[in-house]
Amino acid sequence: MNRVSARGIGGILLFALLPALVSWGWHWHAGLLPKAGASVERVSVGRLPVGAEVLWVDARPVAAYEEEHIPGALSLNEESWSAQLPAVLDRWQPAMTVIVYCGSESCHASEAVAQRLMRETGWTNVRVLEGGWEAWKNDRSSR
Amino acid sequence: VAVKLRGISLSALLLGLLTALPVQAQLSFEKTNLEIEAKASDMKAEAVFPFKNTGSEIITIREVKPSCDCTAARLEKRTYRPGESGTITAVFTFGDRVGMQFKQVVVKTDEEPKGVYPLSFQVRILAPLTVSPLAVFWSRGEAASPQVLRIVASDSVEKLEVKPRSGKVKTELRETTEGRVYELMVTPQSTDETFRETIVVEAQIAGTGKTTVTCYAYVK
Numbered sequence: 001m002n003r004v005s006a007r008g009i010g011g012i013l014l015f016a017l018l019p020a021l022v023s024w025g026w027h028w029h030a031g032l033l034p035k036a037g038a039s040v041e042r043v044s045v046g047r048l049p050v051g052a053e054v055l056w057v058d059a060r061p062v063a064a065y066e067e068e069h070i071p072g073a074l075s076l077n078e079e080s081w082s083a084q085l086p087a088v089l090d091r092w093q094p095a096m097t098v099i100v101y102c103g104s105e106s107c108h109a110s111e112a113v114a115q116r117l118m119r120e121t122g123w124t125n126v127r128v129l130e131g132g133w134e135a136w137k138n139d140r141s142s143r
Numbered sequence: 144v145a146v147k148l149r150g151i152s153l154s155a156l157l158l159g160l161l162t163a164l165p166v167q168a169q170l171s172f173e174k175t176n177l178e179i180e181a182k183a184s185d186m187k188a189e190a191v192f193p194f195k196n197t198g199s200e201i202i203t204i205r206e207v208k209p210s211c212d213c214t215a216a217r218l219e220k221r222t223y224r225p226g227e228s229g230t231i232t233a234v235f236t237f238g239d240r241v242g243m244q245f246k247q248v249v250v251k252t253d254e255e256p257k258g259v260y261p262l263s264f265q266v267r268i269l270a271p272l273t274v275s276p277l278a279v280f281w282s283r284g285e286a287a288s289p290q291v292l293r294i295v296a297s298d299s300v301e302k303l304e305v306k307p308r309s310g311k312v313k314t315e316l317r318e319t320t321e322g323r324v325y326e327l328m329v330t331p332q333s334t335d336e337t338f339r340e341t342i343v344v345e346a347q348i349a350g351t352g353k354t355t356v357t358c359y360a361y362v363k
Binding site for chain 2: 078092
């Protein structure tokens with residue numbers, strides 16, 4: 001009886017796996033899965049570098065930045081890159097960790113800005129904030 | 144018991160398949176991915192996605208959501224009868240972007256259980272002049288050795304000039320591929336004090352005037 005039940009449960013699990021694979025395959029085909037190759041290291045609000053000086057870079061549109069931003073953050077987005085970049089370069093110091101954020105987990109601007117910043121400056125200590133501004137704000141309000 | 148369990152397994156399989164498989168798409172797009180080439184001076188690019196309602200029901204488009212604030216989506220109207228065609232136009236404004244850009248627009252309809260159509264387009268924005276890296280750094284007191292900026296000029300560039308704003312760095316332009324690729328050697332006069340130097344790379348473009356790229360050299 002026990003052997004039969006175990007085999008039966010195994011069968012259910014196996015059958016449950018099949019639709020999951022079909023679903024994954026469809027999402028992959030439709031391009032709905034997150035793109036691989038995100039090369040910038042990510043950091044969560046709970047694991048910010050301790051003791052290191054952080055240069056916050058806000059990749060959201062200027063209007064959102066002006067409304068509210070992480071204290072000390074500088075605005076840098078691809079709309080006005082040339083005008084905003086000098087302020088970031090001026091502020092940066094070799095010992096700093098640069099953390100780029102955008103609106104939330106679903107935005108891609110922080111990844112694009114971080115990659116471009118690394119490419120144009122040669123900086124390696126650049127990270128993307130997981131969950132972006134939304135995660136940072138939620139973390140602060142829960143304290 | 145085994146028969147019963149086999150029955151449950153079969154039901155689980157069927158239920159799983161029914162919920163996992165997408166419904167037959169009723170909105171048929173001619174293409175769901177487009178490739179566009181544009182010049183930086185174009186300022187914006189349009190991606191047009193024609194579609195047709197190939198189903199037997201009226202479809203209402205509830206949402207057309209671009210992946211970026213830089214992209215605006217236009218829709219002629221929201222409701223389409225069976226057999227009716229339409230277009231979704233995504234207008235991507237470049238801002239200061241150059242190179243390959245990937246953009247997505249997600250179309251959501253009232254189809255049950257789920258009418259979701261991801262559309263994507265890639266735009267290659269060609270700039271007449273690209274410089275990489277755009278900024279070079281030395282630490283205070285380190286050896287004042289040269290660093291190299293690589294400049295790639297398009298065919299339309301007729302003449303290239305480098306203009307450091309002050310005398311804090313020496314610059315030397317070397318052509319590595321005739322009329323196309325250059326190396327700009329930048330060497331600080333001294334690293335004893337911190338400074339920022341602005342270097343303007345100016346290109347004369349055939350027929351359209353000048354374009355410039357500003358680069359930076361720092362002693363930190």
